[in-house]
Amino acid sequence: MKEQIKTYFNRYVTFEDSEIDAIYSKLEEKTFRKKEFLLTENSICxxxxxIVKGVVRLFYLDAKGHExxxxFAIDNWWITHMESFIQQIPSTQYLQAIEDTTVLCLSKSNLETLYKTYPKLERMFRLITENMLIANLRKSDIYLQMKxxxxxxxxxxxxxGFAQRVPQYMIASYLEITPEYLSELRRQRI
Amino acid sequence: MKEQIKTYFNRYVTFEDSEIDAIYSKLEEKTFRKKEFLLTENSICxxxxxIVKGVVRLFYLDAKGHExxxxFAIDNWWITHMESFIQQIPSTQYLQAIEDTTVLCLSKSNLETLYKTYPKLERMFRLITENMLIANLRKSDIYLQMKxxxxxxxxxxxxxGFAQRVPQYMIASYLEITPEYLSELRRQRI
DNA sequence: AGTCTTTCTTAAGATATCTTAATTTTTAGG
DNA sequence: CCTAAAAATTAAGATATCTTAAGAAAGACT
Structure with missing residues (x-):
């Protein structure tokens, strides 16, 4: 597992093995069964x-109680409820495992401490955050352009990878359409 | 103008005056007249x-040629086409002044150099990028929930501030509705 | 294998939003 | 001020998408 982290980290910034060791020692391994929650509404993330291995989804309940x-996130992705994690305020969303999932948990306080000792880590997360922002902006653009x-x-x-590992009604939710309508679209496409 | 930058920077991280001076010296002041472009499609940002003072919009042309x-960004905001700026690839969007606008330009290469000398600056942009990401995620959530x-x-x-400084058809575009429909909604609301 | 639960499909009617095109109002430049 | 350009409104008809409700299919657990 440390190897996986090392490979991942070195994609962004070159770390010494000793640095990896120090950072790795602050990560806490946990496993969640399918449907278990990593985070629930109203608690601080x-x-x-x-994610070492597995699939996790982030969702909220709308006014009608629909998810x-x-x-979504799979192996080698970071996931959290950003707003809750960064600002340490109660979360409006849920994090839930879709499959049995193994994660490494990096706490806010450990992260702040590590930032002070390892500016490289700050660089890595600056780069990761930039990529997430770009991906998110691109998603918005796509949803804006496409029916x-x-x-x-x-x-x-x-x-x-996703279409296989995630049930169709969850894909519909992510695509911002009803499962019924997605079903109809799939039929039309044949 | 240097005072404005100093105040803004110190909202995120405490800088020495000498550090502000050094960073400020790498910023290039420019002014754009209303409707002038800061960036056009296909060029690298x-x-x-x-933005020291003014209003700028970021937009693209869809398949039908509609903007x-x-x-949007106003005084004391950063704006760029993220994807183009970060990855130094041709932009798919335009940056245009909506009012006469004064900006301070920070080039990608200057920024990279400054990051190496001033880890604090990296921290500031890590924090700014996190805020932008949160704002963007929140926008997506809002658009998902609201009609x-x-x-x-x-x-x-x-x-x-915006509703006054930006024409209504641009607000419609940002809200992802047609100007005709926005007009109808406004009528209904009375 | 059998039952219970979860997921997917189908269809009819309702609604939000867009398209087009014409008209009115407001703004900017000489 | 006057006129041309830009922006906002109105209305009718078209379309995408949702809602509800029911039934079919697939998966999970004894």
Missing amino acids: RYNFF KITQ SKERYSFFVEKLP | RYNFF KITQ SKERYSFFVEKLP
């Missing part, structure tokens, strides 16, 4: 989660 | 722009 999925049908094709094409 | 606005009518009320309420 204390961790940024690095609205805003993010639902195209969004679905796009999703299936660009994120081939 | 070399700068992150700090789709993805961001057009609520989005308009929300925009008017939360960004009171």
Whole structure:
């Protein structure tokens, strides 16, 4: 598992093995069964989660009590409820495992301490955050340009891993359409 | 103008005056007349722009040649086409002044150099990028939950400065609705 | 294998939003 | 001030998407 972290970290910034060791020692391994929650509404998100293996979704409940999925994450992604984690305020969303999932948990306080000792880590997260922002802006653009049908094709094409590992009604939620309508779109496409 | 920068920077990280001077010396002042472009499609965005005074919009042309606005920025905001600036690839969007605007331009290469000398600056931009990401995620959530009518009320309420300084058809574009439909919504609301 | 739960499909009617095109109002430049 | 250009409004018809409700299919657990 430390190897996986090392490989991942060195994609962004070159770290010494000793640095990796020090940072790694601040990560806490946890496993969650399918459907278990990593975070629930109203609690403060204390961790940024690095997914070693598994699938996790971030979602909230709308006024009618329907789940609205805003993010998915799989192996080698970080996931957290940003607003809650960064500002240490109660979360409006849930984090839940879709499959059995192993994560490494990086707490806010450990992260702040590590930033002071390892400016490289700050650089890594600056770069990761930039990438997340770009991905998010791009997602908004795509949703702005495309009708639902195209969004679905796009999703299936660009994120081939996901369509298999995630039930269709969750994809519908992420694509911001109803499962019924997605079903109809899929029928039309044949 | 240096005072404005100093005040702004110190909101995020405490800098020495000498540090502010050094960073400030790498910023290039420019002014743009209303409707002038800071960046056009297909060119590489070399700068992150700090708006000293004015209003700027970021937009692209959709398949039908209609302008789709993805961001506004006013005094004391940074704006750039993230994807183009960070990755130094051709931009898919335009940056244009809506009013006469004064900006301070920070080039990608100057920024990289400054990061090496001043880790504090890296921290500041890490924090700014986190805030931008949170704002963007929140925007997506809002658009997901709200119908057009609520989005308009929300925009008017939360960004009171903007509704005055930006023409209505641009607000419509930002809200992802047609100007005709926005007009109808406004009528209904009385 | 059998039952309970979860997921997916189908269809009819309702609604939000867009399209087009014409008209009115406001703003900017000589 | 006057006129041309830009922006906002109005209305009718078209379309995408949702809602509700029911039934079919697939998966999970004894």
